[in-house]
Amino acid sequence: MAGTLRTGTLRTDTWRNWAGDQRAGGLTVLAPAGTEEVAAQVRAAAAAGRRVTALGSGHSFSGIGRPEDVALTLRRHAALLDVDDAGLVTVQAGMPLHRLNGELAARGWALTNLGDIDRQTVAGAVSTGTHGTGARFGGLATQLRALELVTADGGVLRCSPDEHPEVFSAARVGLGALGVLTTVALQAVPAFALRAEEGPARLPDLLASFEEVVTSTDHVEFYWFPHTDRCLLKRNTRVPLSEVAPPSRARALWEDEVLANAGFAAVVAAGRRVPVLVPPLAELSARAWGTRTHTDLSHRVFVSRRRVRFREMEYAVPRGAAPAVLAELRRAVDAGPWRVPFPVEVRVAAADDVPLSTACGRDTAYVAVHVPARSDPGGFFAAFEAITGAAGGRPHWGKQHGLDAAALAARYPRFAEFTALRARLDPGGVLGNAHLDRVLGPVGAGVAG
Template structure:
C-alpha cells in the first residue's frame, strides 16, 4: 500500500514530497521493487533518515523498512547474528546485551538502521578496530529485477565485496549477518588537555588505548580527550551515578548546550566566551560501564555535519590548519570539532580502505549557514587525499572522488549491471557515482 508523505532528514537540510512503501518481509520488498520497475519509477530505500547528505533523498518512491526490522537468528556460539535490514542499532544493542553479545565497535549515535549504517560506512574509533561494515559476514540484496542475491565471501563474493558499503546504490539490502563478540565493558577516562600537547603526542595517544577520541571547541586552546579501555564484564562495572549522568549527559551536554548554541546564533560575539565556559564545564571523570552504553551519546541538539578521513599520520598537521583557518576567518563556531581514528580495512568505498585513518568532523547548528566553514575545511582535507563520509555533507563529485577511491568506477560499473535503469538512484548518487550508464573518465 502506498501513502503520500513529506520527508525530511534528521537535520532538516534535506526535504522532499514522496510516495511511501512500507514492506514487511523480503517477499514484499521483492514485490515493491518489481512493481516500481514495471512502472519505470525510481525507488529509494531509507533507514532512519540520519544522514546529512542527500544520499537518502527520495525523488519518487521511498521504501521504508520500519516494519522489516526483526531478528532472524542468533548463534551465541559463533557470535553470528542475522537481522532484517530495518533493525535500528539501539534495538539491536539491547537484544545482543540480553544474550551476552555486543558489536565490537560502534559510532556515538545508535538511531541508524543496520542497513543504513552499513550503506554509509558508519564507524567508531580505535586504531585496532574497524567500521561496522567490516563486521558484515553475509547479506541478502534485492536487485532491480526483483532477484534476491545471497552474498558472502563464498556466495556472490564480488557483489559482497562492494556491497559492504553500498550507498544503497546496488539494490535493497533485506537481511544482514553480523559478527558479534562476547559482551564487554569499557573503562572511560575523560580529561581536558592543551590542544598543542595532544597534537604533539597524537600517535602515541591513539595507539596506546583501545578507543581514543578528542573534541576541540573552536576559539579555545584545550581539547576534551576520551580514553576507553576494553575490560571483561566479570571485572565489574562502576557506572556514573544517576544524578551525575543526568547532570553531564542531559543538563550540560543537551539543555545547557542548546541554550549556548541559541544564544550564539542571536549574538555571535558571545560564542568565544561561551566555548571557554564549555571547556571548563567538561572537567574530568572516570567510570566503567557496558560497551553499548559507553559508545553511544545522547544527541538532542540538531546540527549539520561534515566528516573527512585522512591518513592518520597527517592528522596533527591538518588539525593545526583547521584551527588556524577558524581563527583567521573570524567565524564563530559553537560546536566542537571531533577527531577519531580507525584501523585499515579492505572495503572499496570505506573511508578507511587501505590506510590507517584519522577523521576530522566539523559541525554547525542545523539552521546555520555552513558553506564557508565546511568549504574551507574541505579544501584543507583535499591536500591529504581526504575522503568524505557518504552520509555527511561534502562538495565532491565523481571526478574528485575518483582521486581518493581507486575502485569508484568499478563500483559504478557493478551498479550499472545490477540496476541498469537507475531505479535506486537519486541526484546525490548521480553526482558521486556518475549517472547510470555514463561513460567513465
C-alpha cells in the same frame, strides 16, 4: 501485479532528515514486510519507470537517502532473526542499532565497535560507512559476514565471501546504489564493558603526540573547542563485565542531559543570537568538562545522546596527516570570520578492504565539523573541505560534502570497480537519486578511475 504498488502503501506530503536540511514531497511510501514483499515492490516500481529509495532513520546529512518517487520504509522488516553459538547475528536491515544493541546485550553479545549515535537502521549505518573510533578497529562494514540484497530488477542476491563475493565486497558500503539491503549477518563478540576516562587536554599537546595518544588504549577520541586550545579527551578501555560500575543516575543526568545537552543547547542558542559571544562561550564550555571515570556495558559507553541538532561534514584523512590538518584548521578558524560553537570531533580507525569505505587501504583519522541545524555552514565547511582535500581526504558518505564522481574517483583506487558493478546491477538507475548521480555519476556514463 508486476506493475502495481499496493502492499503497505502510505501517502505522505513530505520527508525530512534529522537535521531538517534535506526534504522531499509527493512520495509514494511503501512499508513491505519480508524480502519477497520488498522484491515485489521494487519490480513493480521498475516496471512503472519509477525510482526507488529505501528509507533509513534520516540521520544522513547528505542527500544520499533523499527519496524522489517511491520510498520503501523497512519499519515492518526489522526483526532479529538469529544469534548462533558463535555470535553470528542475522538481522533484518530495518532494525535500528539501539534496538539491536539491547537485543544482543540480553543474550550476552555485543558489536565489537560502534559509532556515537545509535538511531540509524542497520541498513543505513552499513550503507553509509558508519564507524566508531579505535586504531585497531574498523567500521561497521568490517563486522559483516553475509548480506541479502534486492536488486533493481527485483531479484534477490544472497552474498558472502563464498557467494557472489564481488557483490558482497562492494555492498558492505553500498550507498543504496547496488540494491535494497534486506538482511545482514554481523559477527558479534562476547559482551564486554568499557572503562571510560574523560578529561581536559590541550590541542598542541595532542597534535605533538598524536600517534601515541590515539594508540594509547582501545578506543580514543577527542573534541577540540574552536577559538580555544582546549580539548576533551576520551579514552575507552575494554574490560570484563565484572568491572561494570556505571555512574549514579543523578550524575548521569547532570553530565549527559544538563551539561551535554541542555547546557550546550543554551550555549549554541546564545551564540546564534550574538555571534561575538561564541569564543568566550567555547572557553566556558571547555572548562565545564572536568575529569570523570566510569565503567559500563560497551554500547552504553560508545553511544552518546545528541539532542542538539546540527549539520555535519566529516573527512577521513591518512592518520599521519591528521596533526597537520588540525593545525591548518585551527589557523583557518583563527584567521577567518566564522564563529564555530560546536567542538571539532577527531577519531581513528584501522585500514580495511571495502572498496568505498573511507578507510579503504589506509589507517585513517576522521575529523568532523558541525554547525547548528538551521545555520548556513558557508565558508567554514568550504575551508575545511579544501584543507582535508589537500591531504587526500575522503568525505563520509552520509555527511555533507561538495565532491562529485570525478573528484571521488581520484581518491578511491577501486571507484571504477564499484561503478561498473552498479551499472551491471542497476543499468536503468532505478535505485538512484540526484545525489547518487552526482557522487557516482549517472548509470552508464562511466567515470575514469
